[in-house]
Amino acid sequence: MKIVLDAGHGGTDPGAVANGLKEKDLTLAIVKHIHRMLTEYEGVEVFLTRVDDRFLELEERAAIANKLNADYFVSVHINSGGGTGFESFIFNNPDAKTIAYQNVIHSEIMRAIGNVKDRGKKRANYAVLRKTKMPAILTENLFIDNPNDAAKLKSEQFLLQIAYGHVEGIAKAFGLKKKAEPQPKEKTTQEKKLYRVQVGAFSDRKNAERLVEELKKKGYSAVIV
Template identity: 30%
Template sequence: MQTRRKYIIVSIVLTFITSLTCFTGLQAQEEQFVVVIDAGHGGKDSGAAKNGYKEKEIALDVVLALGKMLEKTDDVKVIYTRKTDKFIELWKRADIANKADADLFVSVHCNSVNNPNPYGTETWVLGENNSARNFEFAKRENEVIFLEDNYEENYAGFDPSSPESEIALTIEQEVYVEQSVILARKIEDNFINKAKRKSRGLKQHSLLVIRNTYMPSVLVELGFISNKREGKFLNSKAGQSKMATALKEAILSYKTEIDQNVGHSILGTDTPTVETVEDVSLVYEDITFKVQIAASSRDLEPKSYNFNGLSELSKEKVGSLYKYYYGNTSDLNEARQLQEEAKLKGYASSFVVAYKDGKRIDMSKLR
C-alpha cells in the first residue's frame, strides 16, 4: 500500500510538471524581470516567537524594505505575496509566483531553536539532503499547512513526515535547482560581506513554499530570534535595512548574470581546471549525454560565433531561461572530454547532463 501511494504521489507531480511546461512554453516573457518576494507566515500563523520577537513581523518588515529597494530598478517588477499581517496558504504563495510568470521567488523567514546559542543566516533550496536537522527544519516549515482549510485537497495528500512526499518534492522542481543554488550562494556571500553576518551556509531540503514554484526559488533564514543578540539586530530598523540591502544586491547580481551570461561561461564562474579523462568508451545505448555550457534569459542562435568557437551546439528553453549545450554522444567518457574542451574555451562551470527518451535524467541514477 505504501509503495502504491508513493507512485501515485510521484505520478501526480510529474503530470503537474508536464502541464506547467506546456503552459509556460506558450507564454511570451515580459521584458521586465519579475521578482516575487514572500514574507513568511502571517495572520494566525505567527511563525517563531522568542524573546519578544515575532518571525512574521520581522519577515514582513524586511520584505517591504527589500521591495521598496527593488522597485527603484526600472526593469524589475516586484510582486508581494503579502504586504500586511495576513495569513496566506503556502500553495497560494507559489500560485501567485506562477501566475505572474516570475523569474525569481524569494521567501523570507527567521530561524528559532530551543538552544539560545545558535546564530547566523541560512539560505535553502529544494533538495534531498535528509540529515536529521534538515528534516526537522523542513517538517517545521511545512506543518503550517495544518492551519489551512482543505489542506488535504490543496496538497494532494502531502504529509510533512512522509518519505514519499520527500521524493515528490525533489522531482517537482529539480529543473530549477541549479539557478536556485547560484542565487542562494550570492545571498549568503552578501550576508557575510555586505551585512557582516555569520553564514551557516546554503542548505537543501523539500520545502512546500518552494515546492510548486515554477522558477528559481529560495527560502532565506535571516537569523535566529531565539538568540537574544541576533533577535535584537533583526528587530531593529538598521538590521532590517542591512539584510534587505544584501538581498537586493544578490538578486540584482543574479539578474545581471542571467541577462549577460552567454558567450563567457555558465552562471557562476570558477577557475578552469582540466582533469584527466579515461581514453576508453563508456557507452550507454539508451542515453544521450551533452555538456551544459550556459543558462541565460537571452535567446541566441546555437552558432559557434556566439560560443567562443564551440560547434555542435543545441539549446533548450526551460521556463524563462535558455540552456545551451555542447556535444551529443552516448559515450560518457567522450562527454567528459567535451566538458574539458568547453572548460578550455572559458566555460569553467560546464557540466555533463544526461537525457533518456528526450527527457533529462539525474546523472546519479546511471548504472
Template identity: 65%
Template sequence: MVKIFIDPGHGGSDPGAVGNGLKEKDLTLTISKKILSLLSNYDVSIKLSRTGDTYPSLSERAKMANDWGADYFVSIHINSGGGTGFESYVYTSVNSATVAYQNVIHAEIIKAIGGVKDRGKKRANYAVLRETNMPAILTENLFIDNANDAKKLRQDSFLNQVAQGHVTGLVKAIGLRQKLQPTQKKIYFYTGGYRGSALVKVHDFISNNGWWFVPERLNDGSIAFLVGEFTPGTEKANTMENFLKENGFWYEVR
C-alpha cells in the same frame, strides 16, 4: 521587465517562530517591505505574497508567483531552535542557475550583516521551493530564540542591512538595472526691457557673474536679456532671481 516575487513568511493566525518578545511574521513582513522599497529604484516589477497580517497557504504563495509569471522567488524567514546566524535554502533538486543565484545572494547577505555566523548554503524540500516554477530561495535571517540574535532583530538599522543584502544580491545575480533618473529641467530668466542706469546695472550684474546671456532690442528701444542656463533651486539660480526681485525688475522664467 524582470518580475521578483517576495514572500514574507507566516502571517495571520500563524506567527511563525516566537521568542524574546518577537514574532517571526512581523519581522518577515518588515524586511520584505524594506526590500520592496529598495527594489523600487530598479527596473523590476515586484509582488508580495502578503502586505499585511494575513496567511496565504504555502501552496497559495507558490501559485501566486507561478500565475504571475515571476522570474525569481524569495521567501523571507527567521530561524529558531537554539542556534545563531544566517543560512539560505534552495530546493533539493535544482538547476545550475538557481545554485548560482543562491551563491551570489547568500554571499551578499552575509557581507551586509557582517559579524553574523554563516551557517551555509543548504537544500530542503520546502513547499514554496518545491512548488514554484521559477528559481527560488528561502532565507533564514538569524534565530529569534537566541538573545544576541534577537537583540539585532530589534534594531531597525540591522533589518535595513538584511534587506540591503537581499537587494544587492538580487541586483548582482539577476543583473537588475537602476531606473534612469529624469534629467532636471534647466531654466532661463528673461528680463527687460531696460534703459539708462537700469540697463547698465542688469548688464554688469550678468557679466560680472560670467553667465551666458543674449541681449534683445525691443520695439520701444529698450534692451531685454535672456540669461541662463540655471538649475532650479541652486545658488546661482537663487542669486539671479533675488537680484531681479530686490531691484523690482520684471522677469519671467522660461
C-alpha cells in the same frame, strides 16, 4: 523581469516568537524594504504575496508566483531552535540557475549583515521551494530565540542591512542596473528671480525695529535694509 517576495507566516500564524519579537512582523518589514529598494532598478516588477498581517497557505504563496509567471521567488524567514546566524535554502533537486543564484545572493547577504555566523547554503523540501515553477530561495535571517540575534533584529538598521543584502544579491545574480538619476531641471530666468515685499519706510530706525518685532510675533521673517 518579475520577482515575487514572500514574507513568511502572517495572520493567525505568527511564526517563531521570542524576546518580544514575532517572525511574521520581521519578515514583512524586511520584505517591504526589499521591495522599495528593488524599485530603483530598471526593468523589474516586484510583487508581494502579502502586504499586511494576513494568513496564506504555503500553496497560495507558490500559486501567486506561478500565476504571475515570475522569474524568481524569494521567501524571507527568521530562524529558531537555539542556533545563531544566517542560512539559505533551495529545493532538493535544483537546476544550475537556482544553484548559481543561491551562491550569489547568500554571499551578498552575508557581506551586508557583517559579523554573523554563516550557517551555509542548504537544500530542503520546503513547500514554497517545491511548488514554485521558477528558481526560488528561502532565507533564514538569524535566530529569534537567541538573545544576541534578537538584539540585532530589534534594530531597524539591521533589518535594512538584511534587505540590502537580498537586493544586492538579486541585482548581481540577474545583472540588474539602477535607474538613471533624473537630471535637475535648469531654472528659467523667471524662476531665478527673487521678489521682496517692502512693508514700511521710516526716517526713524526705532519705528522700523518696532515693526520688525510685530511681524516676527506674527510669524513673518523680517529684515531692515
